[in-house]
Amino acid sequence: MKYVIGVDLGTSAVKLLLVNKLGEVVHEVSKSYPLIQEKTGYSEQDPEEWVRQTTEGIKELISTSNVNADDIEGMSFSGQMHGLVLLDENNDVLRNAILWNDTRTTQQCEEIYKKVGKERFISITKNLALEGFTLPKILWVKENEPELFAKVKLFVLPKDYLRYRITGNLEMEYSDAAGTSLLDISAKQWSEEICKLLEINMAICPPLVNSYDNVGKITPSFALQTGLAESTDVFAGGADNACGAIGSGILTEGKTFASIGTSGVVLSYEENGDKDYKGKVHYFNHSAPDAYYSMGVTLSAGHSLEWFKNVFAEGEDFETLLSEIDNVPVGSNGLLFTPYLVGERTPHADSSIRASFIGMDSSHKRRDFARAVIEGITFSLNESIEIFRENGKIIETIYSIGGGAKNEAWLQMQADIFNATIVKLNSEQGPGMGAAMLAAFGIGWYPSLEACAAKFLQEAETYQPILSNVEKYHSLFRIYKRVYGQTADINKELMHFRS
Structure with a gap:
């Protein structure tokens, strides 16, 4: 039997699902990590905790599942949306990640409307400028931590950084990019207009890929730390809600x-x-x-x-x-x-x-x-x-x-x-199952996500009003x-x- 791993990087824990070709969850592991909340409205996390707990979790998943690592063909990710991870020229993290539930950026949301125009902003991004989204966080760091911001080479989202540490490659996929407030939703490209009006260098926006794209294999060091085979294919994954939709x-x-x-x-x-x-x-x-x-x-x-x-x-x-x-x-x-x-x-x-x-x-x-x-x-x-x-x-x-x-x-x-x-x-399992399905589809187990869903998902109970x-x-x-x-x-x- 062949398998895939769905990695669900949540707000309080990373959940790892080992799923076989029939869509059965044969083993799962969860590893928690803390929030950092220094002030009212602040919510941050240390990205290194995501890497540490995911590494330990996969190691445990492999060692306790009685599955041959060579039979695990791929892995993909679901990730908490909107969180800001800032990287320097060496791709090192510059500060704690500012999370989706951080609400310190009301002033920056007002600034976005003032400089871009509310109606124009909505027409491009299809969304309001909200405190939880990534763009206001970028502006907050730019305005409040200018010396640090001057060192920024790229911004990514939580699962993107985790995936980088697993593959050595940096990119962002469309479903998560849509939640940054910097993506032209219909055109599926970074908005040059918004970046220009807010004086953000577009070079800090990472390359864009599809959720089901193969973005490389795991690094030899990650294979050594976890017990996974170096042949394991890695797929970009999706925002937790997009993956939850696929997994449902x-x-x-x-x-x-x-x-x-x-x-x-x-x-x-x-x-x-x-x-x-x-x-x-x-x-x-x-x-x-x-x-x-x-x-x-x-x-x-x-x-x-x-x-x-x-x-x-x-x-x-x-x-x-x-x-x-x-x-x-x-x-x-x-x-x-x-x-x-x-x-x-x-x-x-x-x-x-x-x-x-x-x-x-x-x-x-x-x-x-x-x-x-x-x-x-x-x-x-x-x-x-x-x-x-x-x-x-x-x-x-x-x-x-x-x-x-x-x-x-x-x-x-x-x-x-x-x-x-x-x-x-x-x-x-929602997002974790959706991540596993993206890997199954990416590998080619099924010709479409719909075909994968027909195999993986069954209704159990219904409730009538x-x-x-x-x-x-x-x-x-x-x-x-x-x-x-x-x-x-x-x-x-x-x-x-x-x-």
Whole structure:
């Protein structure tokens, strides 16, 4: 049997999947690494941690899987989007990577609109200028660390740097480049206009490749450190959301998924780059050939639940924490949560907004709060689905992946709030599986990603909306949407009291 490795470089850990030709995950390893958060709104990581933990993880994967390394034919990557890695003339890292969930760049976003023009910027990039994206981070370093910025030869994204350390080659693929705010999405090339207006040397933009392109073989030193064969082919990979789409079979028009990880994503396939959402949702190049996708993002989805567990159920696992939510009625007994712990992305591009519990009284138990957190996360995702539907997309079936697919009550809640059939896949590995599929397609195991998906992905369970719940949630959703407008100014004033 032959195998590929899917490397999913996430925000908190790297996950490694060993997948055979039948699409079966025969072994997996996860290695975590820390965030560096020195100030409110700051989020960084040491790129060396990605390399160290991936190297150790692959070494463990090989040594514990009982698979011959010569039978592992290829590997590819899924990576956290938008993170800025700056390299000098020797391709050495100049500073910690600034991550997607870093929100220090509000001033730089305003500068982009002032110099490029908001409408012109959206017409080129198909997206708003947001704090989480890469371009504002480049401008922040340029303005606040000018001596360091003068040494910059190239910028890359997290998985690109990891791949460089594995192959010795530097490039960026289109699905991740689309999230930098420097790519002309339709033309699939770096925007000379944006670079010129913002006084950025285009030479720091790396060469562009397709997600399924072969970008070389692993280096002899990486082979020695991990036990992989030097013959292992390496493929460029994709942005985590693009890979999540591939790993969920979102490869034809109308297919949509909801992914709940640290952040939450609703993603829908687009056949071309011509649709105009006017920046209300993201619009990126897909990792699939000649395709695109639209996407809404909740910045603090699974992070909201993890925060709640750490603060109110320290030492318990998620299964225990959520064991009673099915006994709480729709609406959590009048308790509402908005998941704005680190700001929000869709539909409110607001780095200052913060989370709220609304409607608390002394009758509420922990189980009510737990259900309210789950409902609030799902309401936030539903705001993206509402935008898609208002723009003519027909969304009747949604594939659920990530943490939201691991709890039956939450899956039914998604069906009720989204008013759609929810499908859980047999394997909900999402981005890691998508990375493995890019390697399988790149090697030539299958003639297309669609053919690969037909072999690798099977539906396990479906959840239908319950009409009475749909009606209750429809009313509650209207209330939920009012909370942002009524708390935005209050939260801006409260920011002055944060350290």
